[in-house]
Amino acid sequence: MQNKFSDIELIEQTLAGDQSAYADLIKRHQRFVFTLAMRFTKNREDAEEVAQDCFVKAYRNLSGFGGQSKFSTWLYTIVYTTSMTFLRKRRLDTSSIDDEHNAIQLESKPGSMENNLAERKSQSYYVNQAIAQLLPDDAMIITLFYKGEQSLEEIAATLGMEANNVKVKLFRARQRLKERLEHNLKHETKELI
Amino acid sequence: MNSIEEKLWNYIDGTCSPAEEQAIRNLIAADEVYQRKYQEILALQKELETMELDVPPMAFTYNVMEAIRTEEAQKPLKATIDGRIIKGIAAFFLITIAALVVIALYSSNWSAGSYSGIKLANHVSADISLVTGYTGPAFKAFLFFDVVLALFLFDSYLRKKPVIRQM
Numbered sequence: 001m002q003n004k005f006s007d008i009e010l011i012e013q014t015l016a017g018d019q020s021a022y023a024d025l026i027k028r029h030q031r032f033v034f035t036l037a038m039r040f041t042k043n044r045e046d047a048e049e050v051a052q053d054c055f056v057k058a059y060r061n062l063s064g065f066g067g068q069s070k071f072s073t074w075l076y077t078i079v080y081t082t083s084m085t086f087l088r089k090r091r092l093d094t095s096s097i098d099d100e101h102n103a104i105q106l107e108s109k110p111g112s113m114e115n116n117l118a119e120r121k122s123q124s125y126y127v128n129q130a131i132a133q134l135l136p137d138d139a140m141i142i143t144l145f146y147k148g149e150q151s152l153e154e155i156a157a158t159l160g161m162e163a164n165n166v167k168v169k170l171f172r173a174r175q176r177l178k179e180r181l182e183h184n185l186k187h188e189t190k191e192l193i
Numbered sequence: 194m195n196s197i198e199e200k201l202w203n204y205i206d207g208t209c210s211p212a213e214e215q216a217i218r219n220l221i222a223a224d225e226v227y228q229r230k231y232q233e234i235l236a237l238q239k240e241l242e243t244m245e246l247d248v249p250p251m252a253f254t255y256n257v258m259e260a261i262r263t264e265e266a267q268k269p270l271k272a273t274i275d276g277r278i279i280k281g282i283a284a285f286f287l288i289t290i291a292a293l294v295v296i297a298l299y300s301s302n303w304s305a306g307s308y309s310g311i312k313l314a315n316h317v318s319a320d321i322s323l324v325t326g327y328t329g330p331a332f333k334a335f336l337f338f339d340v341v342l343a344l345f346l347f348d349s350y351l352r353k354k355p356v357i358r359q360m
Contacts, residue, residue, distance in 0.1 A: 019258065019261070019262075022258070022261070023254050023257075023258055026253075026254045026257050026258070027254055030249050030253055030254065031246040031247065031248060031249065032246055034246075034247050034248070034249040034253070035246040035247040038247045044247075044250075047247070047249075048249060048250060048253065048256075051249060051253070052253070052256060052257050052260060055257045055261075056257065056260050056261055056264065059261050060264075123240055124240070124243070124244055124245060127240045127241065127244050128244060128245075131244075142241065146241045146242055146244065147244065147246055152208075167208065171198075171199055171202055174202060174237070174241075175198060177237070178233075178234075178237055181237070
């Protein structure tokens with residue numbers, strides 16, 4: 001059902017007064033928007049609040065979406081600005097790569113991480129853990145590039161910078177992720193990488 | 194000068210030129226350091242491509258739609274009423290008042306120039322009553338409502354003026 005209409009068709013239906021079309025649009029993008037919000041807020045409650053705020057803002061400004069870019073690119077711009085505003089308001093401590101004492105919150109993962117040894121051992125867990133420890137900008141660029149189906153140019157539009165800068169930032173973010181992974185895993189790095 | 198890692202990431206992303214691509218391919222095949230780094234980066238690349246997205250709560254869509262519905266309901270009534278309806282009502286009253294004035298003036302006896310202002314007003318009022326069939330209190334209430342509406346419209350007009358100037 002969700003894939004029956006394109007984003008543009010759903011937007012047109014929403015603007016014509018069909019709110020269920022917007023609900024379909026939310027269902028289609030909610031996981032990614034929520035993940036991006038998680039990259040900034042580092043906890044589920046705040047991520048839910050930010051993600052919800054993003055969709056409400058997008059609805060409010062839907063008539064202003066010109067269709068020059070993909071809807072997802074436009075939406076991710078809203079996510080980025082909303083998340084940055086959230087961080088400024090809350091003055092969250094964003095963990096740096098050398099911050100040993102910062103607690104890692106990965107409560108978003110389905111199931112209990114602490115009790116699930118098998119999941120703890122999964123490579124995916126370690127990657128998510130390392131991403132959660134990156135700076136929000138680094139985590140966002142990696143997520144947009146690998147999971148958002150966004151080109152360097154589209155990421156540049158979302159973040160309001162040049163594509164070349166995004167390329168450099170992406171390289172640095174991946175390097176920091178690799179270092180973080182190696183640091184976290186120590187002996188287990190060899191098994192993962 | 195790009196580092197080994199940077200060259201390899203560019204190679205994996207496909208953002209380097211064909212000549213660079215060929216050169217890196219040769220280095221991976223010939224150089225052990227390149228080979229090892231390439232395998233490391235490739236493994237991380239695969240992990241990143243297959244990482245899972247976070248899942249929002251089950252009621253997320255419902256909560257967003259509820260928030261939107263609440264916001265829509267809280268929109269001031271002024272914003273939801275079509276301005277043309279207000280203007281239509283105003284036009285109706287203005288035309289009615291204008292018509293009453295014209296009828297009153299048309300039916301007045303202007304030859305009796307010695308009438309005082311009060312007498313003329315009474316005469317006009319009587320004529321209007323005759324023509325429209327309005328009784329005294331009903332007519333006064335109607336006029337009072339018209340005056341209030343006119344003041345309201347005048348107030349709206351004056352409020353709009355500074356906004357236009359600011360723009």
